[in-house]
Amino acid sequence: MCQCNTYMLFLERSEVKLPSLCDDCVINPPLCRCASLKYDSDLPSTSIIITFHNEARSTLLRTIKSVLMRSPYSLIQEIILIDDFSDDPEDCQLLAQIPKVRCLRNERREGLIRSRVKGANSATALILTFLDSHCEVNTDWLQPMIQRVKEDRTRVVSPIIDVISLDNFAYLAASADLRGGFDWSLHFKWEQIPIEQKMARSDPTQAIRTPVIAGGIFVMDRSWFNHLGQYDTHMDIWGGENFELSFRVWMCGGSLEILPCSRVGHVFRKRHPYDFPEGNALTYINIADRLTLRRKLNCKPFRWYMENVYPELRVPEQDAVSSVMKQGGLCLETRGPDLILAECRGLGVNRPQPQRWELIEPHIRQQDLCLTISGFTAGSKVVMESCSSKEPRQKWKPKGTALQHMVGGSAWTARPPPAPPSSPSVAPSWPVRPGSLRSSPERGERGETGGFWSRRTHICSSSGSKEDI
Ligand SMILES: [Mn+2]
Secondary structure, three states: OOHHHHHHHHHHHOOOOOOOOOOHHHHOHHHHHHHHOOOOOOOOOEEEEEEEOOOOHHHHHHHHHHHHHHOOHHHEEEEEEEEOOOOOOHHHHHHOOOOOEEEEEOOOOOOHHHHHHHHHHHOOOOEEEEEOOOEEEOOOOHHHHHHHHHHOOOEEEEEEEEEEOOOOOOEEOOOOOEEEEEOOOOOEEEEEOOHHHHHHOOOOOOOEEOOOOOOOOEEEEHHHHHHOOOOOOOOOOOOOHHHHHHHHHHHOOOEEEEEEEEEEEEEOOOOOOOOOOOOOOOOOOOOHHHHHHHHHOOOOOHHHHHHHOOOOOOOHHHHOEEEEEEEOOEEEEEEOOEEEEEEOOOOOOOOOOOOOEEEEOOEEEEOOEEEEEOOOOOOEOEEEEEOOOOOHHHOEEEEOOEEEEOOOOOOEEEOOOOOOOOOOOOOOOEEEOOOOEEEEOOOOHHHHHOOOOEEOOOOOOOOHHHOOO
């Protein structure tokens, strides 16, 4: 019996039933075009690398079965399972009876990264496909990715990752125009493609450039993976490796893409179903050899990545400048929820400094609160409200030394604060003409910075300007 027959026999006998797929044409009509795309007839085959630790057998089998049933037979060189020291060694051994499946078992817990590198090092195909152990690949998932990598080996490509419901294992389609991004807490997030890129896309089947990939499912040329230094095998703990790889790919001459015509369902878990080896998120490792590698590969600096790959991600530290704000010799300050113009202190020895405001265009802020006009009509009060990037009432622009509201050009006034008799410096009202509120540098700063807004020196001070609040 030829290998092909054994393979078909397995698929027929396997008890895991694949649920019917959702119809892309119903969910996303433009993606009907995927069905008409043509791929090279001589696409290279791939080694599929799946690592797992105590994964449910049914989920693992579902992953493998979907790969075997929904990929052209010739494209699957092998499926390499790396059992990261699961409690029951049989999990892996039983699966190795399936055609094309090989099993490698770790002698001790190694974690995701060393397991993947072990799989990659034993792979025989020229293209590597990393796949999570709790997936269901969709029809024609593999050809689009191999085609893109065949055309340019420096591309690292990822499918659209659909959702397999944690509750009933139903297959749910994800949006087809998202890319990978992150915030400064380094949490991965799906985000909309920037509007300019969206407008420029004439064909919904086109690859989507992405700053980072989610990391669980991607295809990469084996020689490119090796050239870039695989993974840092000192990494013990799951998570973050997708950022490290993404930055390295971009900065060292490659690119990352999401391919709308390739779809793979993935069980997104609410929490980690297993324990980690010793160490935690604050455990630092020595990266000297990775720095050497970076120099050797002549990789671009992270600034280049920020400016060219992910310019939408703003750097708060860089944008922020701070200043005292003055009008008619008085300083703008907050008193609890109220805004007032008060005598500018800080001139004498040991006198409190006037409050500083941060300009992070278009916001003028103190911590999480932003200077906001309550309406666009003359006489509207100026108040402090929670900052929101979508709020037009909070948009300001420096004009020379003055500040102008970008939308409301009319005069407005601040709410008169309660004026205790003991505070002669409290201004009863804040009548301002547009543009007449001025930022004012502390002495000496102007010469250093050449402007009235100076580089921020602190975000939130517990002394000085805040001590009387
Ligand atoms: Mn996963």
